[in-house]
Amino acid sequence: MPKYYDELDAVLRALADPTRRAVVERLAMSPAVVTELAAPFPMALPSFMQHLSVLENAGVITSEKHGRVRTVSLRPGALDILHLWLGEQRTPAEHQADRLGIHLARAAAAPTPKDT
Amino acid sequence: MPKYYDELDAVLRALADPTRRAVVERLAMSPAVVTELAAPFPMALPSFMQHLSVLENAGVITSEKHGRVRTVSLRPGALDILHLWLGEQRTPAEHQADRLGIHLARAAAAPTPKDT
Numbered sequence: 001m002p003k004y005y006d007e008l009d010a011v012l013r014a015l016a017d018p019t020r021r022a023v024v025e026r027l028a029m030s031p032a033v034v035t036e037l038a039a040p041f042p043m044a045l046p047s048f049m050q051h052l053s054v055l056e057n058a059g060v061i062t063s064e065k066h067g068r069v070r071t072v073s074l075r076p077g078a079l080d081i082l083h084l085w086l087g088e089q090r091t092p093a094e095h096q097a098d099r100l101g102i103h104l105a106r107a108a109a110a111p112t113p114k115d116t
Numbered sequence: 117m118p119k120y121y122d123e124l125d126a127v128l129r130a131l132a133d134p135t136r137r138a139v140v141e142r143l144a145m146s147p148a149v150v151t152e153l154a155a156p157f158p159m160a161l162p163s164f165m166q167h168l169s170v171l172e173n174a175g176v177i178t179s180e181k182h183g184r185v186r187t188v189s190l191r192p193g194a195l196d197i198l199h200l201w202l203g204e205q206r207t208p209a210e211h212q213a214d215r216l217g218i219h220l221a222r223a224a225a226a227p228t229p230k231d232t
Binding site: 008009015076079 | 121124125128129131132133134137140141144145146190192195198199201202204205206207208209222225226
């Protein structure tokens with residue numbers, strides 16, 4: 001099993017939880033300190049830290065400690081592996097629709113005969 | 117919790133397994149009958165059927181029985197919910213990169229001054 005598959009497993013498992021997805025949604029806007037990040041969630045801080053740890057182990061987030069404050073960020077390109085895999089699962093019909101879309105976009109961007 | 121979140125949970129959990137992802141990869145090419153689909157996997161048919169059942173319950177695949185033959189297909193648009201969620205998690209830096217990409221694509225498609 002290639003390493004890519006293990007990474008994908010970890011990312012998918014990390015995202016298969018509403019709390020962890022909510023953390024990702026929040027961090028997509030900007031990095032945040034842990035206490036601020038934890039505030040909207042109705043759970044004890046150790047439980048919340050457990051969720052952060054799953055996300056960090058999967059490489060979805062990173063964190064940095066300055067003095068007593070820990071700041072958490074979405075890791076740049078963290079979800080690329082999932083984008084890539086999803087892109088590969090397009091069916092022949094979807095590929096055909098993609099090609100049609102590209103053709104139409106090009107046709108719309110190109111000068112029409114009356115413009116030339 | 118909106119229904120969308122439950123669906124997303126089910127899809128992510130279904131995909132967080134290498135066997136089930138391999139099934140999705142195979143079905144992205146074309147529908148397949150169960151026996152053909154199961155052949156490459158080193159497991160008993162009941163275990164394999166269990167994986168198919170997880171994928172079907174998550175709405176990722178559909179199956180149809182004709183006589184004694186069951187054919188399995190990827191459900192059209194099955195992974196759209198995941199595409200949608202991933203698209204929403206783009207960071208401000210990624211949005212900026214998207215806009216630059218769109219600008220460059222338009223500039224490349226537009227007629228250059230010497231063409232006019």
